[in-house]
Amino acid sequence: MIKTDILIIGAGPCGLFTVFEAGLLKLKCHLVDALPIAGGQLSEIYPKKPIYDIPGYPSILAGELVDNLMEQIAPFNPGFTLGERAESIEKVEEKLYRLTTNKGTQIEAPVICIAGGLGCFEPRKPPIEGLAQFEEKGVEYMVKDPEKFRDKKLLIAGGGDSALDWTIELADVASEVTLIHRRTSFRGALDSVDKVMALAKSNKVNLITEAQAVGVNGNGVLKEVIVKTKERGEFTKDVDYFIPLFGLTPKLGPLADWGLNINRSAIEVDTLDYSTNVPGIYAVGDINTYPGKLKLILCGFHEGTIMVQSAFKYIYPDAKLSFKYTTVAGVNGFE
Amino acid sequence: MEENIVSITVIDREGKEHKIDAPTDMNFNLMEICKASELPVEGTCGGMALCASCHCYVQSDNALPEASDDEEDMLDQAFFVEDNSRLSCQLPITNDLDGLIVKLAPVDETVA
Numbered sequence: 001m002i003k004t005d006i007l008i009i010g011a012g013p014c015g016l017f018t019v020f021e022a023g024l025l026k027l028k029c030h031l032v033d034a035l036p037i038a039g040g041q042l043s044e045i046y047p048k049k050p051i052y053d054i055p056g057y058p059s060i061l062a063g064e065l066v067d068n069l070m071e072q073i074a075p076f077n078p079g080f081t082l083g084e085r086a087e088s089i090e091k092v093e094e095k096l097y098r099l100t101t102n103k104g105t106q107i108e109a110p111v112i113c114i115a116g117g118l119g120c121f122e123p124r125k126p127p128i129e130g131l132a133q134f135e136e137k138g139v140e141y142m143v144k145d146p147e148k149f150r151d152k153k154l155l156i157a158g159g160g161d162s163a164l165d166w167t168i169e170l171a172d173v174a175s176e177v178t179l180i181h182r183r184t185s186f187r188g189a190l191d192s193v194d195k196v197m198a199l200a201k202s203n204k205v206n207l208i209t210e211a212q213a214v215g216v217n218g219n220g221v222l223k224e225v226i227v228k229t230k231e232r233g234e235f236t237k238d239v240d241y242f243i244p245l246f247g248l249t250p251k252l253g254p255l256a257d258w259g260l261n262i263n264r265s266a267i268e269v270d271t272l273d274y275s276t277n278v279p280g281i282y283a284v285g286d287i288n289t290y291p292g293k294l295k296l297i298l299c300g301f302h303e304g305t306i307m308v309q310s311a312f313k314y315i316y317p318d319a320k321l322s323f324k325y326t327t328v329a330g331v332n333g334f335e
Numbered sequence: 336m337e338e339n340i341v342s343i344t345v346i347d348r349e350g351k352e353h354k355i356d357a358p359t360d361m362n363f364n365l366m367e368i369c370k371a372s373e374l375p376v377e378g379t380c381g382g383m384a385l386c387a388s389c390h391c392y393v394q395s396d397n398a399l400p401e402a403s404d405d406e407e408d409m410l411d412q413a414f415f416v417e418d419n420s421r422l423s424c425q426l427p428i429t430n431d432l433d434g435l436i437v438k439l440a441p442v443d444e445t446v447a
Binding site: 045046127159160182183185187212246247249295 | 379380381383385386404407408410411412413414415416441
């Protein structure tokens with residue numbers, strides 16, 4: 001059992017900086033994130049994009065900002081549980097929550113700070129009627145074990161790197177691979193595009209462009225996908241597996257069911273201290289909402305800073321908290 | 336056309352028309368204008384062509400900037416994409432947009 005003072009859900013920029021501000025008050029933090037790396041959107045979506053509104057940095061790459069934040073919080077030795085989604089919370093006793101992740105890791109803390117950004121990133125599912133009933137019965141949103149597809153007939157949909165890479169990889173494994181894509185050009189790495197084109201030319205891969213999947217049929221398990229193309233109209237393709245690869249999209253996920261006040265996919269907070277309607281649970285950064293809310297990293301930094309003051313008073317109601325500037329006291333890390 | 340103001344019609348997902356006056360001199364894009372008018376446009380990524388939650392169909396024949404590779408790439412990951420699909424965050428409000436008619440695309444939800 002991991003024990004900490006503030007359990008932070010979400011290791012994006014706001015979650016990371018909250019560790020620093022908590023550390024100045026001698027509060028220890030543990031972060032949980034569904035993604036396998038720290039940084040949230042900055043690492044997952046736009047690591048190479050410059051950000052221009054971080055005070056003191058005329059321009060900084062998103063990935064660099066994450067690296068700097070990790071360096072800044074290192075003295076406070078935060079714990080990380082990455083690649084696991086915060087699934088459920090229970091109240092163990094007064095002022096003690098226990099969080100369980102989807103992989104069964106348990107963490108206890110008196111305070112939970114939700115810095116979940118846009119939510120958890122999940123595969124984007126195409127809006128095809130009846131698709132859900134074939135999930136894990138022929139419809140797969142990611143490839144975990146290529147061997148599963150040995151000697152099977154596959155239909156892969158998508159035009160990005162993962163669609164291209166898996167088409168190349170599975171061409172040697174499956175008995176038949178068909179790749180369908182909305183356009184004639186692909187956005188993936190040039191090398192991968194060339195490889196897929198070569199595979200298509202030698203008939204190792206069946207490439208259908210300007211096409212999309214519009215229907216699925218089966219009998220308990222998936223049997224066929226209905227494909228619609230500009231040229232040929234609708235036709236049916238017999239398959240064992242349909243693998244739509246359309247990237248990731250954020251979903252609020254399990255925390256939508258934690259009894260928090262939710263307004264348009266965001267958690268309502270009191271701007272006094274960014275507390276939610278549930279005592280001991282706070283929300284900072286893009287995931288919260290309040291009148292005048294701006295979804296900016298710098299606002300999230302502010303919210304985390306204010307929030308830890310309240311968390312300290314919540315954990316230690318009798319302790320006196322005197323605010324110290326880092327310029328006076330420096331940064332004293334933990335052993 | 337009033338100076339620095341263009342008139343845009345946005346048709347929501349229920350088919351209702353919303354006439355919006357949008358300023359051309361404030362560096363807005365169409366996604367931001369829709370959000371400011373409280374239309375159901377998420378604009379999750381903030382306008383970086385990274386989420387497709389502002390996907391719309393252009394129904395008028397205004398001269399529009401060509402879709403960038405980034406925009407096309409994102410549309411590859413979107414659904415209900417048609418030949419007239421655009422990401423409204425990639426349409427800056429300029430004089431060319433006067434009289435523009437767009438319809439909001441269905442939201443990115445799986446049909447059960």
